[in-house]
Amino acid sequence: GAGVSQTPSNKVTEKGKYVELRCDPISGHTALYWYRQSLGQGPEFLIYFQGTGAADDSGLPNDRFFAVRPEGSVSTLKIQRTERGDSAVYLCASSLLAGGSDTQYFGPGTRLTVL
Amino acid sequence: AQSVTQLGSHVSVSEGALVLLRCNYSSSVPPYLFWYVQYPNQGLQLLLKYTSAATLVKGINGFEAEFKKSETSFHLTKPSAHMSDAAEYFCAVRGTGFQKLVFGTGTRLLVSP
Numbered sequence: 164g165a166g167v168s169q170t171p172s173n174k175v176t177e178k179g180k181y182v183e184l185r186c187d188p189i190s191g192h193t194a195l196y197w198y199r200q201s202l203g204q205g206p207e208f209l210i211y212f213q214g215t216g217a218a219d220d221s222g223l224p225n226d227r228f229f230a231v232r233p234e235g236s237v238s239t240l241k242i243q244r245t246e247r248g249d250s251a252v253y254l255c256a257s258s259l260l261a262g263g264s265d266t267q268y269f270g271p272g273t274r275l276t277v278l
Numbered sequence: 279a280q281s282v283t284q285l286g287s288h289v290s291v292s293e294g295a296l297v298l299l300r301c302n303y304s305s306s307v308p309p310y311l312f313w314y315v316q317y318p319n320q321g322l323q324l325l326l327k328y329t330s331a332a333t334l335v336k337g338i339n340g341f342e343a344e345f346k347k348s349e350t351s352f353h354l355t356k357p358s359a360h361m362s363d364a365a366e367y368f369c370a371v372r373g374t375g376f377q378k379l380v381f382g383t384g385t386r387l388l389v390s391p
Contacts (some may be wrong), residue, residue, distance in 0.1 A: 167321070194377070196377075196378065196379075198379075203383070203384075204383055204384070205282075205368050205370075205381030205382050205383050205384050206322070206368070206379070206381050207381070208378035208379065208380070211377045211378060213377075218377065219377060219378065222378070254321065254322070256322075261377050263310065263329075263372075264310045264327060264329035264330075266312075266324055266327065267324075267379060268324075269314075269321040269322040269323075270321050271319075271320055271321040272321055
């Protein structure tokens with residue numbers, strides 16, 4: 164079946180602009196996660212959704228970052244007033260359930276470059 | 279809190295040689311442990327995971343890992359490296375009751391002919 168998909172695959176923007184990154188999880192997966200991977204680093208947790216609600220947003224770096232999942236499927240990560248330090252690969256993952264040993268399946272990521 | 283330490287940002291082996299990638303974890307609660315592989319410009323793919331059912335875990339592509347509680351380790355091994363194994367490998371921990379994965383900084387495996 165189809166895996167996790169993310170669009171766009173690449174996004175180049177200018178400092179101060181607003182961007183939206185989209186994630187389509189595997190059908191039927193209730194849990195959805197966003198991570199950020201900077202160059203040479205492992206992925207870092209941003210936010211986790213269980214259904215439509217954000218169950219844990221402790222990883223969002225500041226209030227310029229916001230994510231939604233209005234119908235419990237597709238999610239959008241929104242970044243306001245982008246800064247050069249926001250440049251990274253943004254990864255989305257989904258899992259059938261949440262927690263425990265359940266496997267998180269990752270998408271290919273969106274590479275964001277802020278000029 | 280949970281954390282993962284991966285010793286060695288780069289590991290070089292010859293084709294056919296043993297692969298050993300090291301991972302040590304810290305967790306205040308019983309952990310679940312994962313190894314993911316990332317090929318260039320691709321997402322993360324699960325290699326294997328420890329779920330407390332067995333301490334020796336076998337994964338895809340001939341990889342395996344052994345959970346050693348006394349050493350807080352979960353090292354990844356493969357008896358014979360292939361050129362296609364060249365990639366970045368990430369160890370991750372998830373504490374019982376927690377949802378997020380905490381990743382190490384990764385180890386790049388280089389395989390020479």
